[in-house]
Amino acid sequence: MPERFNWQIGRPMAYPYDGPQPERQVAYVFDTNKCIECQTCTVACKTCWTSGKGQETIFWNNVETKPYGGYPLEWDTRLLDQLGPAEWKGKRLASRTIFEQATGKDSDKQPPFGHRPAVEDYAAPNVGEDDITGLVEKGGHFAGVHPIWMFYLARICNHCDNPACLAACPRRAIYKRVEDGIVLVDQERCRGYQECVRACPYKKVFFNVVSRISEKCIGCFPRVENGEVALCVQSCIGKIRMHGFLTTRGEPREDNPLDYIVRIRRLALPLYPQYGTGPNVYYIPPIHVPTRFLEQLFGPGVEQSRRLYRGLAGDRRLLGCLLLFGATDRMITRFDVQGEVAIGWNDAGEEIARVPITEPSWVRDHYDEKYDAYRHNTT
C-alpha cells in the first residue's frame, strides 16, 4: 500500500490511493465557543439539499451536544471503543490509523476499519442530548474549565485529505476533486453497497432508502464554484464558521485566513486526527472543557490552542482574522489587518469584507432634548 505524509499526525501513513494533492483544499474553521446549537445550519442544508423522499433521516450538517450526544447515535464512541484511545508522542501519532488496523497477508484486501450504524441510530437526532446532570457552582463559569460541562459540535463532511469513504468503495464511485479537494459520491456509478458508510469514521456518508445509493455533503460545490460560501456557513447566525481554502502545493500563506488559523497559528484543530483521514473541518476547542477529553477529539494541540484563544485580545492579526467569520457570503482567499480593520478579498482581488476590530459604540443621553423624550432600557 502506498504511503503519504499526514501533517495532522506528524508522520507518513498507509493509504490505498496514490492520488495527487488537490490544487487547493476546501476547508472550514468552526469556533465551538460561539455555537449555540440553533440548528440554522442544519435547516439551511436540509431545506436545500436533503428534503427529498428517502432523505428523512439524512443530515449532511448536524449539530450535536458533547460529550454524550451524537448523530448517528454513538458514531464516535463506538469506533473509539474498538480502536482504543489515541496515543501521541508529542505531535506524532503512535497508535494506528483506521488504514493501518489490518495485519497479515490479506491486509491489502481489508477496507479501512469501521462500523455500520443501525437504522435506529439515525432515528432521533439530538433527543435527550441536552439533559443536564448537575449545576455549575455560582461563579464557576468564570473559573475556566468546569467540573460539569457540555458543548456543541457542528459537523459536516470533512472533505478529508485521505477519505476513508473513497478508499472503501470497491467501485471507485467516490472521488476527490482536483480543483478544490471536495469529495463526492458519483450518483450514476454508486451501487449502494454502503462500504463508504461503514468506513467513514465521521458517519457523514448516508444511505438513501429510496434512491438506494449513498449520498453525502457535496460541499455546496455549485456555490464554491461561484466563490460563495456553503449554505451552512452563510446561514450561521452566530458567525462561528469560516469557509475557504488551505494551500496544498507550497507553503502555507500568512495572508490566507485558513492557512493562517489552521497551519500557521494552529488555533483550530482537526476532529479525531488519530483516524488518519486528514479531516478539513477545523475546530477551535471549547475553553471550558477538560483537556483530557478534548485531546481525544482534537489531538495534542488543545492546550496551545486554548492559550491562543484566551490571548486573542492582544493578538491583533489572529483576532482580525476571526472577525471576518460571517462577514461576507463570499469566500475570502486573502486577508489583512490594517490598523483597526480586518479586510478580506476574494480570488479576483475584490474587497468583499471590511470589519472593524472594535465595533464603534455610542452612549445616548437618558433624555432626548429634540423629541422631549426619555430613553428607556427595555431589556
Add this chain to the structure above:
Amino acid sequence: MRTDTTPPEREQRRGLALYLGGIAVCVLLIGIGAVWGNVHYTRTLERSRARQAERVRAECAERGALFVARIPGNLPATDPQDDAWDVAPVLEVPLQRQALTMPMLEQASVARVELQALTDGSAIAFRVSWEDPTQDTHVDAGRFADGVALQFPLTRNAAFTMGDRDQLVQILHWTALWQLDVDEHFQDVQDLHPNMWVDLYWFAEGPPWRLPDSFQDPRSLQWLVGYSAGNPLSDFRRRSPIEELVAEGFGTLTVQPRAVATGRGVWSDGRWRVVFSRPLATDDPLDYRFWLGGSGKVSAAVWDGSHGNVGGRKHYSNWVDFEVSP
C-alpha cells in the same frame, strides 16, 4: 356402339391413357414412398436426437456439467415452482466466500446452489435454488436484501472473477427487493417504516407521498438525485426483477441499457428458487449467445442479506460447464 374415332386412333389414345396412368401411379408411389421415407427419417432423427440428448445428459452427469434439457413448448420462464423443474436435471454447485478482493465476506452462510436449465428451442431458462432460512427483501442503513446472479463469459478466457480487462463477462442479477418492487409496488419509505410521518416533500402531492404517484411534478424529483442522474438502481418504475450487466474485472460492473432477460424468484420452506430466462440469441453483441447442441460456462453468486452480504461480500462459484440439448 358408335364411335367417332378410328381403331388406330383409339389404340393411340388407349396407349396414351395407359402411359399417363402409369406415370400417375408412379408419381403416387414415389409420393407415398417419399412421405413414408420422410416420416421414417424424421422418426429416426428424433430417435437419434433423443439418443444424442440422452448421451449428452449422461456425459454431463459424469463430468459434473449442467445439462440443459429441451422441452416441447411452455418454458417455465417466470415460474420457479413449475412442475417442469421437478424433472429437469440438477447440478449441485459448491459456493465459497469471496476472499479475493476487497471487501471480503468474513463468514460464509450458503454452502451450495442447485442449478437447473431448460430450453424450448428458442429461449433458455435457468433455475437457481438455495437454502436460506430468512427472507431478506429490503435495504436500509445496514440492512441488505438476498440476491443471486449468473455469470457467462463473453470472451473465451474470461476469468470467473468477473472477467478481466478485455475479457468480458455478462451477468444476470436478481434481488429479492426488486422482486417485491415488481410483485407489489416500489418499496418505499412507508414499506420500511410504516409509522413514518413527514409534513411535506417539495412540489409533491400528498399524503400519502408514495412514489411514483405523489411525485408527478418534475420539480419534486429534484431531490431524487440518483434517479435524476439515471442510476438504474434508483429507478422506482422498475419492471423486471432482473438486471443485465457486463464486467471486465472487479469494480467494473456496468448495467446494460437494453435488457431482455426476465424471471422471478419465490421464497418458500426456507429456500429461494429463482428463474432467469431469455432468448437463446439476441442481436446485442454484449449478450451471451446460447445455441442448441452447444456448450458453455456459467457461474453463480449468492447474497445472504441477513448476514450482511452486499456487493463483493458474497458467495461465488467457479465456472461450471453446461451443454444445451441438441
